[in-house]
Amino acid sequence: MKALKLVLAPMDGVLDAPLRRVLTDINCYDYCESEFVRITDITVPSGVLLKKVPELQTGGATRSGTPVYVQLLGQYPDVMASSAALACRMGAAGIDLNFGCPAKQVNKSNGGAALLRNPDLISQICTAVRESVPSHIPVTAKMRLGYDNSDSCMEIAEKIFSTGVDALCVHGRTKADGYLPNTVRWDLIGKIRMQCPVPVIANGDIFDRASAEKCSSVTGCSTLMLARGALYLPNLANVIRSNEEPFSxxxxxxxxxxxxxxxxxxxxxxxxxxxxxxxxxxxxxxxxxxxxxxxxxxxxxxxxxxxxxxxxxxxxxxxxxxxxxxxxx
Ligand SMILES: Cc1cc2nc3c(=O)[nH]c(=O)nc-3n(C[C@H](O)[C@H](O)[C@H](O)COP(=O)(O)O)c2cc1C
Missing domain, CATH: 1.10.1200 (Non-ribosomal Peptide Synthetase Peptidyl Carrier Protein; Chain A)
Structure with a gap:
């Protein structure tokens, strides 16, 4: 298998600082992401950032030195920008923007996947955040393929990558797909990758070495993001990367x-x-x-x-x- 980069996904309520510490101690991840930090209509208070991302107190990295990107979720470009700038001043290794969360509560206030219906607003958020974050700190975005269907996935992706973000992560499902099995569309991730001038990170249903290999070959992506699979098998990243034996x-x-x-x-x-x-x-x-x-x-x-x-x-x-x-x- 070709050399892959692996990212430990954000998972709200699950992949918190303790689990990030354990899984990045065990595995060689290139970086990991915090659970989403909800941004309302004011710049996020520093205490909220520290609670969600305590690694900001240790240089923006887990104990093993794995960088932690802070994921932000919100709808107001200026407040997202000021919150991102604050997270960077506090030590964030990178900023990721959430355009995929399907939770009702979040979508009700026009956050997460709800923004997939408004690609222009997504574009404004990405532009504002990229401008507010020092150029040496990566800004990435994480999208689903669409809200009800995947018809606009290319338009959404273009809106994102034309803003100058450093990478685009695509979870190969729509909001309507939720987490249903057999709905993930690696082929569409591949189509996006072919048009996209920045690296595309493929995400969805990578549970073992074989699925990682298949996802990478179907999408053409050399960076994969692992979420549930990283919890099913604690050393999944090393199994994929270096053919380590699955943990007994x-x-x-x-x-x-x-x-x-x-x-x-x-x-x-x-x-x-x-x-x-x-x-x-x-x-x-x-x-x-x-x-x-x-x-x-x-x-x-x-x-x-x-x-x-x-x-x-x-x-x-x-x-x-x-x-x-x-x-x-
Ligand atoms: C319980 C749970 C919480 C999640 N929380 C987040 C989140 O905070 N931010 C985000 O971008 N994605 C979140 N996701 C989506 C995952 O990061 C990932 O995109 C999705 O699970 C598909 O990857 P997988 O098939 O490897 O699990 C969450 C998923 C689950 C199951």
Whole structure:
């Protein structure tokens, strides 16, 4: 496979600073992105940025040195621009603009995917942000193929890339597709790439080495963004990049321990048990034993995270002894 660049995606409510730390400690990502920071009609307060992106206090990078781009979501060009400039002064390694979030709450206030119906406004936002951000700091945009359908995907892409942004990430689905399986259109990402003078980052349904290879060959993109797959298999980026062995069940359990420690570092007052169960609900897509051996259910019956961690530890010999084979996703 040709050399690929890999980006760890933004995932609101999931890929927060603790998980970014763990996954960029384990894998060689070129950069990662913060969850979206919602920008209203005033410049975002610095406290909000620091809460969402604590890595701004450590040079705009995770512990392993992986750069963290701050993703902004909003509809007012001037406020997006001033918020982006502030994030850069605070140490952001890059700025990404969200034109894809399908959440009702966000779309209601004309944010995220709602802007796909207004390519001129997208263009104004990109222009204003690119102008406000120092030229050595990358500005990227992340779009879906359209709102109801993909008819305007090329027009939207052109509006974006003609503003001078440094790269365009395309999630190969429309807003209407949500996250439905079998809806991703890598071919359309490829069409956009052929017209686009800046690098296009392909995103959607990359879950293993084979799908990464196929996505790259269909789209012609040499940079891929990984979202859910990066949570199903914690060392997915290294599996894709350097053909590393997929993590064993034991290493997956170790990753959960690392997540609990990282969460305790960033957010000691937070509900770690809920977040651990959320992480396991992604992991069980790859580690099917979590279903088939009722391990996830048993974890949910634990009283707290410590009991859950020792239960998980105790399942390692059980799973290894069962000869369970790791699964294709
Ligand atoms: C729970 C969840 C939260 C997400 N949050 C964001 C977000 O904050 N910003 C964004 O641009 N995309 C967000 N996405 C979209 C992902 O970044 C990605 O584009 C999408 O999941 C497709 O990639 P995948 O098939 O590799 O998962 C989110 C997706 C999920 C499932």
């Amino acid at each position: 069940y034991e290493k997956m359990v170790d990753t959960v321990h690392r997540f609990v420690a990282a969460f305790d570092h960033f957010n000691p007052e937070g509900n770690i048990f809920a977040r651990m169960k959320q992480f396991l609900s992604y992991l069980r897509e790859y580690y099917n034993e979590l279903y088939t051996m009722d391990i996830f259910k048993r974890v949910c019956r634990c009283r707290d995270v410590y009991e859950a961690l020792s239960l998980l530890d105790s399942t390692v010999p059980e799973v290894v002894g069962s000869g369970a084979v790791l699964n294709e996703i």
